[in-house]
Amino acid sequence: MHKSKDIYKEITISRGFGEGEERLPFVPWGTSSSFNSGIKTMLSYPAKLRDSLKKLGRSKSMQLVLEGAHDPKDEQLVESFRELLFIEGQLPGKYSDYHTLLRFLRKRDFDFSKAKETFLNYLKWRRNFRVDMIPKEFKFEEFEDVKKCYHHGYHGVDRLGRPVYIERVGMVDLNKLFQLTTIERFVKYHVSEQEKTINLRYPACSVAAKRHISSTTSIVDVNGVGMSNFSKQARSLFLEIQKIDSNYYPETLHRLFIINAGSGFKMLWKALKAFLDARTVAKIRVLGYDYLRALLEIIDPSNLPIFLGGNCTCSDYGGCLLSDKGPWKNPEILELLQTKYAAEEMYSNGGNGNKASEDAPVLNMADIENKDSSTKSTSRHEEPALVGSENAYKLASIKIKGLEAALRDTKNKIEALEAALEETKMVLKGLAQHLEEECGI
Numbered sequence: 001m002h003k004s005k006d007i008y009k010e011i012t013i014s015r016g017f018g019e020g021e022e023r024l025p026f027v028p029w030g031t032s033s034s035f036n037s038g039i040k041t042m043l044s045y046p047a048k049l050r051d052s053l054k055k056l057g058r059s060k061s062m063q064l065v066l067e068g069a070h071d072p073k074d075e076q077l078v079e080s081f082r083e084l085l086f087i088e089g090q091l092p093g094k095y096s097d098y099h100t101l102l103r104f105l106r107k108r109d110f111d112f113s114k115a116k117e118t119f120l121n122y123l124k125w126r127r128n129f130r131v132d133m134i135p136k137e138f139k140f141e142e143f144e145d146v147k148k149c150y151h152h153g154y155h156g157v158d159r160l161g162r163p164v165y166i167e168r169v170g171m172v173d174l175n176k177l178f179q180l181t182t183i184e185r186f187v188k189y190h191v192s193e194q195e196k197t198i199n200l201r202y203p204a205c206s207v208a209a210k211r212h213i214s215s216t217t218s219i220v221d222v223n224g225v226g227m228s229n230f231s232k233q234a235r236s237l238f239l240e241i242q243k244i245d246s247n248y249y250p251e252t253l254h255r256l257f258i259i260n261a262g263s264g265f266k267m268l269w270k271a272l273k274a275f276l277d278a279r280t281v282a283k284i285r286v287l288g289y290d291y292l293r294a295l296l297e298i299i300d301p302s303n304l305p306i307f308l309g310g311n312c313t314c315s316d317y318g319g320c321l322l323s324d325k326g327p328w329k330n331p332e333i334l335e336l337l338q339t340k341y342a343a344e345e346m347y348s349n350g351g352n353g354n355k356a357s358e359d360a361p362v363l364n365m366a367d368i369e370n371k372d373s374s375t376k377s378t379s380r381h382e383e384p385a386l387v388g389s390e391n392a393y394k395l396a397s398i399k400i401k402g403l404e405a406a407l408r409d410t411k412n413k414i415e416a417l418e419a420a421l422e423e424t425k426m427v428l429k430g431l432a433q434h435l436e437e438e439c440g441i
């Protein structure tokens, strides 16, 4: 479902890459050190934490905003899907929140069997690719140079509060890019950015827009892009990124505007379109050089870079695609999210704040976020409710773990019984044979 994004990646690759994004690509949720120290500071000073929690409590709709209103029909389907995974002993708590499961169901048009297969592949990929460890283990040191030949980045929000992602693929210098980095490293960087979007950009945008945000509006400037740009190396990178986006981050693209499409690109587009399903194609608008009106309908000029016809320059950062401007950089929103995650981390560790700060710093924000998702529907508003829901969550987790263990145990017993039955069959068969030989029965 995310193929549309892949498409522009393909085009991206065909031209080389340009401006970069923000300063800490290898730390998916941005200011990791300040985030980390923020948590530590909060946990070290209960009074400060209390104040922050009060502040959090006053933000009555925060949980609701982050979680969004659930459609009862979707909720029922997600619940059935969850049960299906659980029955097969395949439900990992941390990635089974409502929105993640729903994304996978939607990707497969609510075909449970296909959705299950895709979701299990996703879990396997997370384990094998060590996605949770990327922020800890991977440093994209070449980022500063890469962003000079690959102009891309998040920049502000659309009129409904979704993050806006921009790529100027016509300006990409692919040869230079591959002198600076490798496909493998670039893919890791891409994954770290995807994780940051899921774990930080969407929650921050949700807080800012006061509504649940879980998808991105993308703009790809294909000025000068045509068939001739699509080299073998470009194809390899495109295919790898397409696979990741489509299989593991489905349903996160809201709309994709391809702009400055000339005749060369339009030919390429005909070929690319054949690889996309109708649902994805419906999200893509291919516009020529007269694209501005369409963009301004969905993005305020203050959030549109000057090079696309808006009035933002981000001069303090050296350009719009270097600023990573957006609610995810708003200190108040960050503080609110940090406080929330820190509080949840602390409660989920039985109030052992120091343990949380030492063992599970910002790097576990993805975990925290998912735990959060599991509890959001019950924890609202007031501090005691938050604590209560955390306890309920812990209790439910324990119960689930117990049930999972019981299920495994039962499976083992069934296997043992089957083996015993097989043995009995053999014995009986031998006995029958013996009787036949001895007694002539």
Ligand SMILES: [Zn+2]
Pocket (backbone or CB within 6 Å): 155, 304, 305, 312, 313, 314, 319, 320, 321, 323, 325
């Ligand atoms: Zn700007």
